[in-house]
Amino acid sequence: MKSCAHIGVAIAVAATPLAFSAQSHATAFAAWQVAGVPFGDTLNARKYPSNASQKQAAYPNGTVLQMTGRCTGGVNLLDIAGQPKEKQRQTIRYRWCEVWHGPAQNDHFVTGWVYGKYIAPY
Template structure:
């Protein structure tokens, strides 16, 4: 009888552990707050569909606009790896890279990714 109770308890524990594990996200998402910086006063920073200066412009923002960065930049630079470094060093790491941004270009709740050139962004 005791053996049967132990087996039932063990089976229930396995089921509960499986349910708990399936409720956890597969991988965590993190966004990094950076801002538009060093764009000439008369100009705006173009956010593009792809990491290329010839890519379609989705939206443009002036200096000071806070951006929600996904953490991915071209050349293998990951913002989570450089987060916490001195701000000047973080800027140097992305200066010649394209970095991915989470944006709502039409302002209608239809978010998508876009790309900005690293020379014109700075960590908050």
């Protein structure tokens, strides 16, 4: 019986780095905020990177977004994170970038796309 308990502890200890690894990967996503949206308007998150795509959510200026890092044109927000903020904004100004947002479905958050002109590094 003791050996079973030790095995359970060993498994839990061995699994702990995996849990932290998954958490640290999740927190590696870029936080950006909605900025520059005209007064009284909101930034639409869309299902696909297109103005014609279905709207999923709308965010006012100042909303902090959890970005996946992926943008159209092969740009990754994590790759440009060390650059000055204005340079980052210029890089994604005419690109669509993927955002995580709710509601969660089947324990998975929904992703959508926002236009880079209206987001800024947080």
